[in-house]
Amino acid sequence: MVRRRRQCGGGRPADVERGAARFATWRARRRRGERIPAALWALAADLAERHGVSRIASALGVGYYALRDRVVPRRPIEAGGVPAVTLVEVPPPQGGSVTCVVEVEHADGTAMRIHSAGVLAADLAALVRVFREPR
Numbered sequence: 751m752v753r754r755r756r757q758c759g760g761g762r763p764a765d766v767e768r769g770a771a772r773f774a775t776w777r778a779r780r781r782r783g784e785r786i787p788a789a790l791w792a793l794a795a796d797l798a799e800r801h802g803v804s805r806i807a808s809a810l811g812v813g814y815y816a817l818r819d820r821v822v823p824r825r826p827i828e829a830g831g832v833p834a835v836t837l838v839e840v841p842p843p844q845g846g847s848v849t850c851v852v853e854v855e856h857a858d859g860t861a862m863r864i865h866s867a868g869v870l871a872a873d874l875a876a877l878v879r880v881f882r883e884p885r
Contacts, residue, residue, distance in 0.1 A: 766809050769797050773810045786812070795820045854878050 762770070776790060798806040798821045807814040852864040852874055862881050866874060 762809060763801065766797060766801060766806065769793050770809050791820055854881055
């Protein structure tokens with residue numbers, strides 16, 4: 751026995767219907783082995799951002815992971831995720847010796863703390879850059 755899930759509200763939203771129709775038209779006219787055009791992928795990614803990757807992949811007949819990979823890089827980092835990198839400018843000392851502490855934390859939880867006395871800002875930037883490089 752096959753069970754079908756009912757959708758409330760009488761079906762798919764109008765924008766999803768239009769997207770499905772554009773994909774159906776392209777599929778009817780394409781040559782065998784032809785890849786999905788970039789414009790259709792962009793449409794699918796926009797729909798997925800609004801309605802969810804799984805729902806749109808199913809509605810348009812495209813692969814979930816192929817669609818997800820086109821959507822995820824465009825999304826900003828959401829609450830609870832990995833925080834965006836915040837850059838801080840360390841101005842050069844205006845004379846005399848300056849003492850400072852710089853703390854940098856990697857997304858994987860490793861941290862580096864630098865205690866500096868009279869070190870140039872360029873040297874600190876180089877240390878942070880080396881720490882941030884992928885391992």
